[in-house]
Amino acid sequence: MLGRTLREVSVALKQGQITPTELCQECLSLIKKTKFLNAYITVSEEVALKQAEESEERYKKGYVPPYNATVVQKLLDQGALLMGKTNLDEFAMGALGSDTGGSTRNPAALCGVVGLKPTYGLVSRHGLIPLVNSMDVPGILTRCVDDAATVLGVLAGHDCKDSTTVQDPVKSFILPSLTDVSKLCIGIPKEYLVPELSSEVQSLWSKAAKLFESEGAKVIEVSLPHTSYSIVCYHVLCTSEVASNMARFDGLEYGHRCDINVSTEAMYAATRREGFNDVVRGRILSGNFFLLKENYENYFIKAQKVRRLIANDFVNVFNSGVDVLLTPTTLSEAVPYVEFIKEDNRTRSAQGDIFTQAVNMAGLPAVSVPMALSNQGLPIGLQFIGRAFCDQQLLTVAKWFEKQVQFPIIQLQEIMGDCSSVFENDLASVSLKQ
Amino acid sequence: MAAPVLRWSCPARRWILANIDRGPRHGRGSPTGSRSSGKRGQSSVAQQPLATAQKPRKGEHQWAAVVGLEIHAQISSNSKLFSGSQVHFAAPPNSLVSFFDASLPGTLPVLNRRCVEAAVMTGLALNCHINKKSLFDRKHYFYADLPAGYQITQQRLPIAVKGSLAYSVFVGKNRNQVINKTVRIKQIQLEQDSGKSLHDDLRSQTLIDLNRAGVGLLEVVLEPDMSCGEEAATAVRELQLILQALGTSQANMADYEIQRQIEELENGGEILNETRSFDCKLGCTVPMRDKEGKQDYRFIPEPNLPPLLLYDSASLPAGADPQQVINIDQLREQLPELPRVTREKLVQQYGMLPEHSFTLLNEVGLLEFFQNVMKETRAEPKRVTSWVLNTFLGFLKQQNLAVSESPVTPSALAELLNLLDQKTISSAAAKKVFEELWRSGGKTPAQIVSEKRLELMQDQEALEELCQATMEKHPQVVMDLKKGNPRAINKLIGLVRKATLNRADPTVIKEMLERQLSS
Numbered sequence: 030m031l032g033r034t035l036r037e038v039s040v041a042l043k044q045g046q047i048t049p050t051e052l053c054q055e056c057l058s059l060i061k062k063t064k065f066l067n068a069y070i071t072v073s074e075e076v077a078l079k080q081a082e083e084s085e086e087r088y089k090k091g092y093v094p095p096y097n098a099t100v101v102q103k104l105l106d107q108g109a110l111l112m113g114k115t116n117l118d119e120f121a122m123g124a125l126g127s128d129t130g131g132s133t134r135n136p137a138a139l140c141g142v143v144g145l146k147p148t149y150g151l152v153s154r155h156g157l158i159p160l161v162n163s164m165d166v167p168g169i170l171t172r173c174v175d176d177a178a179t180v181l182g183v184l185a186g187h188d189c190k191d192s193t194t195v196q197d198p199v200k201s202f203i204l205p206s207l208t209d210v211s212k213l214c215i216g217i218p219k220e221y222l223v224p225e226l227s228s229e230v231q232s233l234w235s236k237a238a239k240l241f242e243s244e245g246a247k248v249i250e251v252s253l254p255h256t257s258y259s260i261v262c263y264h265v266l267c268t269s270e271v272a273s274n275m276a277r278f279d280g281l282e283y284g285h286r287c288d289i290n291v292s293t294e295a296m297y298a299a300t301r302r303e304g305f306n307d308v309v310r311g312r313i314l315s316g317n318f319f320l321l322k323e324n325y326e327n328y329f330i331k332a333q334k335v336r337r338l339i340a341n342d343f344v345n346v347f348n349s350g351v352d353v354l355l356t357p358t359t360l361s362e363a364v365p366y367v368e369f370i371k372e373d374n375r376t377r378s379a380q381g382d383i384f385t386q387a388v389n390m391a392g393l394p395a396v397s398v399p400m401a402l403s404n405q406g407l408p409i410g411l412q413f414i415g416r417a418f419c420d421q422q423l424l425t426v427a428k429w430f431e432k433q434v435q436f437p438i439i440q441l442q443e444i445m446g447d448c449s450s451v452f453e454n455d456l457a458s459v460s461l462k463q
Numbered sequence: 464m465a466a467p468v469l470r471w472s473c474p475a476r477r478w479i480l481a482n483i484d485r486g487p488r489h490g491r492g493s494p495t496g497s498r499s500s501g502k503r504g505q506s507s508v509a510q511q512p513l514a515t516a517q518k519p520r521k522g523e524h525q526w527a528a529v530v531g532l533e534i535h536a537q538i539s540s541n542s543k544l545f546s547g548s549q550v551h552f553a554a555p556p557n558s559l560v561s562f563f564d565a566s567l568p569g570t571l572p573v574l575n576r577r578c579v580e581a582a583v584m585t586g587l588a589l590n591c592h593i594n595k596k597s598l599f600d601r602k603h604y605f606y607a608d609l610p611a612g613y614q615i616t617q618q619r620l621p622i623a624v625k626g627s628l629a630y631s632v633f634v635g636k637n638r639n640q641v642i643n644k645t646v647r648i649k650q651i652q653l654e655q656d657s658g659k660s661l662h663d664d665l666r667s668q669t670l671i672d673l674n675r676a677g678v679g680l681l682e683v684v685l686e687p688d689m690s691c692g693e694e695a696a697t698a699v700r701e702l703q704l705i706l707q708a709l710g711t712s713q714a715n716m717a718d719y720e721i722q723r724q725i726e727e728l729e730n731g732g733e734i735l736n737e738t739r740s741f742d743c744k745l746g747c748t749v750p751m752r753d754k755e756g757k758q759d760y761r762f763i764p765e766p767n768l769p770p771l772l773l774y775d776s777a778s779l780p781a782g783a784d785p786q787q788v789i790n791i792d793q794l795r796e797q798l799p800e801l802p803r804v805t806r807e808k809l810v811q812q813y814g815m816l817p818e819h820s821f822t823l824l825n826e827v828g829l830l831e832f833f834q835n836v837m838k839e840t841r842a843e844p845k846r847v848t849s850w851v852l853n854t855f856l857g858f859l860k861q862q863n864l865a866v867s868e869s870p871v872t873p874s875a876l877a878e879l880l881n882l883l884d885q886k887t888i889s890s891a892a893a894k895k896v897f898e899e900l901w902r903s904g905g906k907t908p909a910q911i912v913s914e915k916r917l918e919l920m921q922d923q924e925a926l927e928e929l930c931q932a933t934m935e936k937h938p939q940v941v942m943d944l945k946k947g948n949p950r951a952i953n954k955l956i957g958l959v960r961k962a963t964l965n966r967a968d969p970t971v972i973k974e975m976l977e978r979q980l981s982s
Contacts, residue, residue: 158568162766191571192768196787273601273763276612277566281671293607293669320603320761329763 031055032438035176053081126168129160130263131358131385133168134397134412138358141399141408141439143431145169145177146385148418149392150195152181153188161270162193164389172438174398174428178204181420195418202421207429211245216351220256221384227361229403234357237400237411240433241355251351253342258335259387265319265332266390271309272316278304340391347416353426354414356384358397362407384412394420396427399436408436530695531687534702535680536712537656538581544655544679545572545615556672564677566610571767576789578679579622581711582653583773583794585681586623588705588801589648593791595773597622599653599765604758607671608658616682618762621652622771628685629803630701631821632694639818646698647686656680681712704802704824805830813837813844822852828866829856835873842880850880854894858901870904871897879908889968892917920966926959929967930975933959944980952976 030038030047041047060072126133128146137144145168152167159165167184171177182201187194217238222231242248280286280300287299305313319328346354359381388395394417397410413430415423540550546563563570586593598620601613626648634640658676660669683702689695706712774780776792806820809830823830833851840847855876859869879900883893892912899911912918920926934941937958944951952973959972 154569155571156569190573192573193571193766269763270766272761273603273613274568276603276605277568277610279605279607279610279612281607282565282610283567290667294605297605317761320763322759322761325762 031059034173035171035179049081049084050078053077126170127157127160127165128168128389129165129386130267130382130389133170134358134385134395134410135381137170138397138399138410138412139363139408141402141410141436143169143171143174143177143399143427144358144397144410145171145181145420145424146388146395147181147185147420148394149389150193151185151199151394151418151420153184153186153191153194155188155190159270159274161267161389162274163266163270164386164392166389174396174424174431175204177396178202178421178424178428181424185420204421204425204428206432207425209245210241210426210429213241213246213353213426214351215241215246215248216251216346216354217248218253218256218346218354218356219250220253221356223360223383225360225383226357230357230359230361230409233400233409234355234411237355237430237434240430244433248355249351251346251349251354253339253346253387255335255338255342256387259339259390260383262332262335262339263382263386263390264315265328266336268312268316269319269329269332270316271312272314272320275301275305275309275313280304336390339387343387343391343393343414352415353423356412356414358384358410358412360384362403362405362409388414391417393417394423396423398427398431398434399438400430400434401436528690529687530689530691532685532689532695532699534683534685534699535656536683536706536714538578538679538681539710539712540575540577540581540679542575542577543677544575544578544653546570546677547573548677550678551674554674556670557674559674560676564610564673566612572615572765574768574771575679578653579771579773579789580794581679581709582622582651582681583789583791584709584798585683585706585711586626586651587791587795587798588709589623589626589628589651589683589702591623591626591648591651593623593773594620595775595778595791596620597771597773599768599771601763601765602760603763604760606657606660607669608660608673608676610658610673610676614655614657615765615768616654617652619764621650622773623651624649626651628698628702628705630694630698631817632697633818633821639816641817644689644694644698646688646694649684649686651684652682654680654682681706700825701802708799708802708805710799813848815844815848819848819852822856826856826859826866832866832869832873836877836880839874839877840880840884842877842884846884847880850876854897858897870902871900875900875908882908882912886919886968888912888917889919889965892919892965916964916966918966919968920963926963926967926971927975927979929962930959930972930979933962934976934979941980 030041030052033041038047038052042049042052057072057074057077060069126136126144128134128144131146133146134144146166147169149164149166154162154165154167157165157167169177169180169184171180179201182199185201186199187196215238217234226234238248278284278301279297285300285304287296287303289296289299302310318324319332343354360383385395393414395412395414397412399408399410401409403409411430413423413427415426538544542549543561543564546561548559548561548564551559561570563572583593597617599615600618602616602618603613605612628646628648630644630646632642632644634642656675656678658671658673660671662669685698689698703714706714773789773791774783776790779788779790802824806817806824809815809820809823810817823833829851832855833847836847836851837844855869855871858864858871859866876897879893879896882888882896883890888896895915895917896908896911899915900906900908906914933955937955940951940954940958944955955976956969956972959976960967960969963972
């Protein structure tokens with residue numbers, strides 16, 4: 030059951046082939062068996078079982094339950110390795126993350142799953158802890174593109190609680206199975222061919238381009254001239270908004286509070302020093318620097334202007350007849366932890382987000398689709414970028430691509446019995462906790 | 464204190480005084496010369512242009528004071544500016560706090576339509592230009608009553624700019640010479656109120672009540688066109704009346720602060736550049752947090768709120784959902800009558816003096832009282848005005864009562880004035896009746912008149928006889944009178960009055976006596 034698509038599972042539930050509780054138990058069991066992967070920070074077993082129970086009741090009553098948007102409690106961006114708290118609705122469908130600079134797509138690429146960042150304004154951010162309000166979007170992680178489309182169809186739409194969601198009504202959609210790509214125009218941004226790109230990823234990127242071409246699509250090189258400024262621009266805007274958004278964490282209304290009682294200010298300072306780690310503190314300090322009166326014009330305003338230029342790059346490319354852009358998602362396969370910790374977070378972010386964060390600045394939809402395994406057996410994915418609010422078209426192309434490449438999706442429950450010991454040995458020496 | 468307090472934030476209270484030459488100041492146009500720039504978004508104080516006839520020597524300057532003000536008025540609305548929690552006063556602490564108000568992460572602001580309408584209406588009433596596009600910003604500072612660590616305000620582009628407020632000051636010996644003045648409105652902006660801090664010095668702790676956090680405020684910035692505390696107070700009073708007439712704010716102010724400042728200014732003192740608040744226990748204002756000093760608010764556009772777009776009838780998009788758009792022209796048509804117009808009408812309709820129209824409006828509920836009396840009485844408006852503004856208001860002030868607490872109803876006063884008008888009682892008697900009405904609510908004037916036997920004698924013949932009798936009884940006085948003693952007539956009148964048990968009009972008595980004497 031766990032290897033089926035969302036739609037298949039949904040049908041099975043409706044037909045009574047499996048009950049919500051049974052399905053929930055299966056998921057929980059798999060989570061327990063793969064505990065050494067540390068994919069889950071928290072497993073809300075009781076809540077899940079209770080929701081399954083409620084779901085069963087509803088099935089008995091015979092009406093279609095509405096989607097209950099669950100609030101994402103926390104998302105930790107660990108860089109190359111995804112460490113996420115996945116949130117399951119009562120059908121155990123899909124998983125939600127958030128994508129500000131690539132933090133849904135990057136892990137998706139490295140883990141061999143589909144990671145979708147919808148157009149900004151399409152999906153409500155209410156309940157999403159903000160990092161950068163003007164770039165954050167709830168991200169969707171699924172096993173296949175169809176599932177991503179299903180989840181998006183359910184999540185998208187105006188939310189009166191989020192003033193940045195668009196008013197136009199959004200219909201849920203079923204992705205057509207594209208057979209003819211001859212009318213498609215695929216753009217390959219030349220600035221994305223950077224020296225740091227691993228040869229494996231580069232070759233897969235080429236292969237993908239050729240694939241489209243061989244099936245009749247028009248594949249052309251395009252230019253996004255301001256790409257080289259996007260990391261710095263992102264850094265200024267991101268830290269500025271982070272500094273603002275973190276101002277609320279003072280320990281007064283909720284969360285950690287230290288014991289200092291001398292004065293309010295002393296309490297604030299100590300609470301915030303204790304509660305925030307180095308990365309966050311660094312961002313807050315940077316952001317506040319950029320927002321100082323004497324710096325605002327030169328940093329924040331300037332970065333906003335550059336952001337406009339970057340967004341316009343995409344507009345110009347799409348206006349010239351390109352339907353979808355094809356780029357790598359990450360520079361390489363997942364970097365081993367030991368290698369990873371050699372660079373500081375800022376460098377890692379700068380490297381890791383290079384292909385993904387311009388998309389956030391432009392508010393466009395983008396999806397990472399797994400393509401192949403590396404020589405080391407680790408997943409590599411490629412990214413498709415679409416026009417604003419053309420998420421359906423984007424996913425249609427992605428679905429075609431997915432079908433073409435036939436990525437070997439991991440079937441955990443099948444191999445569990447055989448290879449669990451292998452997994453345990455390999456990973457025993459690596460601590461995935463920070 | 465249950466009533467909402469109009470909190471003062473007047474950073475321009477520091478007296479930045481300008482050089483002028485001796486002699487009369489030249490007419491004030493818009494101030495030229497350098498502006499001392501305050502912080503972003505706060506009004507600054509201008510210097511008067513120099514008008515020199517001779518070079519002033521050091522130490523020989525005359526100073527002219529200028530005052531600018533920032534006034535925060537709480538918007539009368541059911542819910543807060545960006546969240547759905549209710550706006551009530553004197554609710555249990557922290558009982559009107561939504562997740563957004565408590566700054567729980569993931570919550571987002573949603574703009575309250577009623578607050579926008581209140582801002583537009585206030586802008587229109589103050590002759591402002593309404594910005595069809597305005598923006599929201601975050602103003603950051605750390606304080607316990609500001610949960611998010613920032614306030615959402617309109618610093619870059621507020622909703623209304625460049626208006627004016629007309630007010631009148633009364634000068635002269637009797638304070639009956641009207642001088643009409645205008646103060647320019649720099650801007651009106653929408654912003655959030657903060658919560659309340661209660662400092663418990665005994666336990667060295669501060670208690671935070673977030674009921675007020677997020678309530679909508681209108682910040683009205685007045686340019687430094689006022690030249691003394693009294694002008695400032697008058698201008699603010701007029702603003703208060705306008706806001707109350709519009710219904711956009713209850714604008715109940717702590718008059719204490721105005722008084723304090725006027726006194727201090729008139730004593731030549733200096734007002735610190737600070738924000739003060741009214742401490743009801745101490746009965747005076749106390750300094751609040753120090754807003755001067757090295758405060759960089761690190762303004763940033765509020766990313767969760769798109770620009771606020773307003774329309775007028777010309778620019779309204781076809782087929783727009785009326786729930787989603789605000790039409791400035793429509794709001795303009797719906798503006799209620801403003802105080803200035805009300806006063807003009809009073810002067811025209813009742814022929815009252817301008818200063819009386821001001822008094823009627825300045826006292827809460829007094830105008831309504833007056834109008835209710837007018838409805839039920841045949842007495843002349845001038846008489847009603849006099850009774851309401853002198854006698855009635857006098858009694859209220861003496862006992863520190865509001866109009867709503869008056870033991871005398873408009874009906875009762877109307878009845879009394881009718882009796883007076885019909886000459887059933889004399890003026891003096893009427894005053895007595897009024898006193899009794901005040902003391903013992905419940906009795907009607909007619910009852911009191913009959914109880915105290917205050918009716919004027921209607922029987923003219925009887926009065927004639929009394930006059931005659933009195934004169935006969937007091938031949939000495941009559942003699943004095945004939946000799947030309949002016950005081951004698953008053954003595955006679957007094958004697959007759961006494962004989963009538965004060966039920967005769969002195970003027971009538973005098974007339975009778977004189978007639979009898981001359982015959």
